[in-house]
Amino acid sequence: MKGYIGKALFVDLSTGEFRDEVVPDEVYESFLSGVGLGAYYLYRNIPQGADPLGEDNMLGFVSGLLTGTGSVVTGRWLAVGKSPITGGWGDSNCGGNLSPAIKRSGYDGIFFRGISRNPVYLYVDDNGPRLMDAGFLWGKDTVESEELLLEIHGGSRKVAVAVIGQAGEKRSLIAGISNDKGRMAGRSGLGAVMGSKKLKAVVLAGTGKIEPHNREEILKITKEYSDKVKNVKLPGMVKGSMLPMASRLMEKAGGLMPQDGMMSIPMMKKWGTIFSNTFGLPSGDAPVKNWGGSILDYHFSSYRNMNPDRIIEREERKYHCYSCVIGCGGVCNISDVTGGKFETSHKPEYETVNSFGALLLNESLDSIYYINEIMNRAGMDTISAGNTIGFAIECYENGTITRDDTDGLELTWGNTGAIIALAEKMINREGFGDVLADGVKPAAERIGKNSYMYAIDAGGQEPGMHDPRLDPILGIHFSADPTPGRHTVGAGLYYNYMRLWDFVSWAPKISSRGSKGNKYEATDETALKSVANSCIKQILDGSGGCLFALISGVGNWRLFDYLNAATGWEKTPDEYMEIGKRMQTLRQMFNVREGIDPMSFRMHKRIAGDPPMREGPLKGRTVPIEDMMKDHWKYFGWDGETGKPLGETMQALDFARLLNME
Amino acid sequence: MISIRVYPGPFGKRDLLDDDGFLQIEDGSTVGDLLKAMGIPRIVYNMGFYGLNYKKEPLDKRLSDGDTLSFIAPLAGG
Numbered sequence: 001m002k003g004y005i006g007k008a009l010f011v012d013l014s015t016g017e018f019r020d021e022v023v024p025d026e027v028y029e030s031f032l033s034g035v036g037l038g039a040y041y042l043y044r045n046i047p048q049g050a051d052p053l054g055e056d057n058m059l060g061f062v063s064g065l066l067t068g069t070g071s072v073v074t075g076r077w078l079a080v081g082k083s084p085i086t087g088g089w090g091d092s093n094c095g096g097n098l099s100p101a102i103k104r105s106g107y108d109g110i111f112f113r114g115i116s117r118n119p120v121y122l123y124v125d126d127n128g129p130r131l132m133d134a135g136f137l138w139g140k141d142t143v144e145s146e147e148l149l150l151e152i153h154g155g156s157r158k159v160a161v162a163v164i165g166q167a168g169e170k171r172s173l174i175a176g177i178s179n180d181k182g183r184m185a186g187r188s189g190l191g192a193v194m195g196s197k198k199l200k201a202v203v204l205a206g207t208g209k210i211e212p213h214n215r216e217e218i219l220k221i222t223k224e225y226s227d228k229v230k231n232v233k234l235p236g237m238v239k240g241s242m243l244p245m246a247s248r249l250m251e252k253a254g255g256l257m258p259q260d261g262m263m264s265i266p267m268m269k270k271w272g273t274i275f276s277n278t279f280g281l282p283s284g285d286a287p288v289k290n291w292g293g294s295i296l297d298y299h300f301s302s303y304r305n306m307n308p309d310r311i312i313e314r315e316e317r318k319y320h321c322y323s324c325v326i327g328c329g330g331v332c333n334i335s336d337v338t339g340g341k342f343e344t345s346h347k348p349e350y351e352t353v354n355s356f357g358a359l360l361l362n363e364s365l366d367s368i369y370y371i372n373e374i375m376n377r378a379g380m381d382t383i384s385a386g387n388t389i390g391f392a393i394e395c396y397e398n399g400t401i402t403r404d405d406t407d408g409l410e411l412t413w414g415n416t417g418a419i420i421a422l423a424e425k426m427i428n429r430e431g432f433g434d435v436l437a438d439g440v441k442p443a444a445e446r447i448g449k450n451s452y453m454y455a456i457d458a459g460g461q462e463p464g465m466h467d468p469r470l471d472p473i474l475g476i477h478f479s480a481d482p483t484p485g486r487h488t489v490g491a492g493l494y495y496n497y498m499r500l501w502d503f504v505s506w507a508p509k510i511s512s513r514g515s516k517g518n519k520y521e522a523t524d525e526t527a528l529k530s531v532a533n534s535c536i537k538q539i540l541d542g543s544g545g546c547l548f549a550l551i552s553g554v555g556n557w558r559l560f561d562y563l564n565a566a567t568g569w570e571k572t573p574d575e576y577m578e579i580g581k582r583m584q585t586l587r588q589m590f591n592v593r594e595g596i597d598p599m600s601f602r603m604h605k606r607i608a609g610d611p612p613m614r615e616g617p618l619k620g621r622t623v624p625i626e627d628m629m630k631d632h633w634k635y636f637g638w639d640g641e642t643g644k645p646l647g648e649t650m651q652a653l654d655f656a657r658l659l660n661m662e
Numbered sequence: 663m664i665s666i667r668v669y670p671g672p673f674g675k676r677d678l679l680d681d682d683g684f685l686q687i688e689d690g691s692t693v694g695d696l697l698k699a700m701g702i703p704r705i706v707y708n709m710g711f712y713g714l715n716y717k718k719e720p721l722d723k724r725l726s727d728g729d730t731l732s733f734i735a736p737l738a739g740g
Contacts, residue, residue: 228716234734235710246736253672258683260669260732262716267736279736497737512668512683513676551737 001211003069003566004033008041009107009129011122013197014055014114018129023108029569029579030658032542033065033108035091036583038080041111042089043586044659048593052084052189053171053196055115061162061202062109063102064544067323068210069566070218072226073549073557075099075322077179078541079162083188084173085439085460086601088591089482090188091541095321095329096180098204099544101160105206112197121163121201123153126208134200141165141377142178149203159205165379168195170429173438174384174462178376182346183321183329186381187461188483189439213568221558221565225549226325228556234266240309243279244300251283251617256515261497261553265326268548270312272328273350277306280350281358284470284617288358289413290390291456291467291607294616302363306353310365315347326548334373337366348372351487354465355386356423360393361414371423378427384439387462389422391440392432394454401447407431459601461485469609469618472519472628476530480629480643482587484601488547490533492519492526497551500532503560503573507532522624527631534636535580539563542583581636582653585645588638589655598643602629664689664727666696671711671733674700687725694721696731706733 002025010019023037031040038060050056059081066074077099083090102110105124112122119134137145142165149161160179167175168191175191176184185191194200212218267275280286281295281303288298295303311332320327330347348368352375356368375382395401396411403410407425409418409432425433436443440462444455456463458478464487468475473492481489501509508525517525539559540550549557560573571579591598602608602625609622634640637649650656663686668679678700679685687696693714697707706712707721711734714723725731 231718232713232716233718237709243736249672250736257676258669259671259735259737260730261735261737263669263671263713263732263735264737266734275736493737497735509681511681512679513681 001213002028002568003065003210003212004028005103005106005108005210007107008037008109008111009124011110011112011129011131012114013112013116013120013199016131024661026658026661028065028567030654031583031586032539032579034062034544035078035080035538035541036579037109038062038078038091039089039583039586039590041109042080042082043590045113046082050082052082052087052193056113057082057193058111058113059190059193059197059199060109060111061098061102063099065542066562066566067544068100068103069212070215070222071562071566072222072323072325073546074544074562075324076544076546077102079177079185079190081190081193083190083483084192085189086484086596088594088596089587090190091483092176092185092187092190093488093541094177094179094183094185095324095546096183097322098160098162098179100210100322101158101204101206103210104158104208105204106208110202112199115196116198119198119200121149121199121203123203123205125205137200138169139166142379143181143377145201146178146181149201153203153205157205157207159203161201161203163201164191164194165377167378167380167427168192170437171195172380172426172429173442174381174388175379176381178379182376184376184379184381186383187486191379212566214565217565218562221561225557228262229265229325232262232265234270240271240275240278240307241304243275243308244282247279247282256510256517256519257496258499258510258512259497261499261551262556264497265552268326268328271308272330272347274308274311274347274353276350277308277353277357278303280354280466282617285466286354286358287465287467289361290359290394290454292394293361294613294618296616298358298361302361303358305363305365306357311347316344321546324546328548332369334369338370338373342373345369345373346376351465352382352386355382356419359386359390359465360419362416362419363414364416367416367420371420374423374427380427383464384462385423385426387456388426388436388440388443389419391443391451391454391456392422392436395447395451398454400449400451405432456604456606457485458603459484463487463603463607466491467618468603468607468623469613469621472623473526473530473533475603475608475623475625476628476632477533478603479601479625480530480598480632481534482584482591485603489537490530492529494551495529495533497553498536499553499555500536503554504532504577505574520621520623522627522631524631526628527635530632531635532577534584535577538580538583539576585636585638585649585653586655588643588645589650592644598633599626599629602626663687664691664725666725667730668696668700669730669732669735670700670702671735673706673733674702691725692721693719693723693725693731696725697721
């Protein structure tokens, strides 16, 4: 009884064989569960040089160690596999109700290899796993497919479904995996891996129990945190229209001071992530015009359309992911703006709003509701798709491509009709949409000429909607992580909210009086912060925790105490951070074994401020990204020049023994 | 004297805090006393942008040693 199940399922889609494997306790003590369990198995079982869309790649669905233990905000699962975008380690994190269903079905992880001859789905209940014919689902979108599967297998039982849409079936490299009818594990292109295996869905209907070591202690922590979340509120008079002013105020005060993360929760409760729609623009956090513009190009008269109050007016209901007490999700009625084509849709996330709004100078919120829903149904990552359309528009505006290339679309900034048409073409891999359907890097390779100048990526992955020129530590994570371009790994801002320094002996303390440090310089302190961010993120992804809970502060959402109560391990925060370091190092070892040069993941020079912006809130800001990446690697115990884990570090982390355990 | 942890956000005199964010204030002080001492603009606290131990409390609420007083801290994220 340690919170985890202690078993993994292996499915060979080529032969139709199943194999259960008992996972040794030491694997959990060394790598936790979730992404760590995934890295442990995939590193050992994917042969070097495997084609990401071939038989030898593996695709895993992993749950978190804390999921289902009585802890809260710990209901996230991850897809793991070799990424067809970066050619290295891939993972993608999602909420909803799938994570507990993996464990209730008797496993901490379900891993697939091989390729099925015909489309299939995996069904698991208390009688074990079965592969079922999915021919009747192939070609259907994620929502239709999930509804049909629930009709067949649901009834009164708790059944969870992960499924791909047309994007995954067509092996778009920016395809994700959906659950709960449109929540998306969108990054790393793992929907394409699922499509390449002809695996349409995973349906989980087990009813097993999840037993922690000390449920009473877990429930005590849960109550303490839940009470805080319940009590903390925004004043009733606060409106979305006040957010731009609040953004300016926060930015003026400077970023280098601790914040009470718990006080970020009321915004999430009221709006969800969409409060950033207007909050992120005045400070320069939200990218504009394919990362080359500012609010001077997309000023208040444009972005006020994205006021989050307008979106929640459409909210028919709010919802919480499994075990979440914050509840940032919502379902919006979009019938009127889609001509009755769709009744409802998940409330668009900020990432989607900005990817298809400010990034493209698109002022139409109605178009974003529609695009959000068609992307969710197709199973295509909105961050990647928005960035790729931004790239195409910039190519068109600069004459690199013409109407002859775009199937007659006039791809100018803010042309809503053309943006919608192109999104539809990408989903269907039709005409010019096929050129773009695999993301910016393949698109630039196909278009050639000078188009690479406009292809904003990090290691092939399109970056999330936060600008490293405002937060350079975010740029380190965009560039130096084994999964590049990801806004959820870490940032200077997150560090200031988590207060890790109260628990971790080596995490640099931020003085409450404010620091005089220059965040645009590569320093030892900056590197230690980014290393701390990376380690805690791995612990989070091994636990099934949500970033928004982590950011509310480790003293409030007591992750380390939760883990000890679940497992009975009694480890110190420093010992957990060492596990996080091991997990991160294993992901990096995966990439190095694939022959990836870690420096090649460096983010596009435009978003490092080369050349610097000439106007707007980020004017003149440059991030010395290569120096920062090198320092980050050095403090991880990796080679500071090459980013390759050093032998002495791998020895200290005991890899030779751990990776060869039977 | 009692010790109160304060997160003033973008407002007030941060140099009154120690490195860990604590303010020493006389026993018997209220929320209002602390906000005034910190130089928080009246409009900000009258609008209720703060929480005492994450709850809404009136300005005349008496403080206890170890309390936390913090202001709304929006975070960009997705």
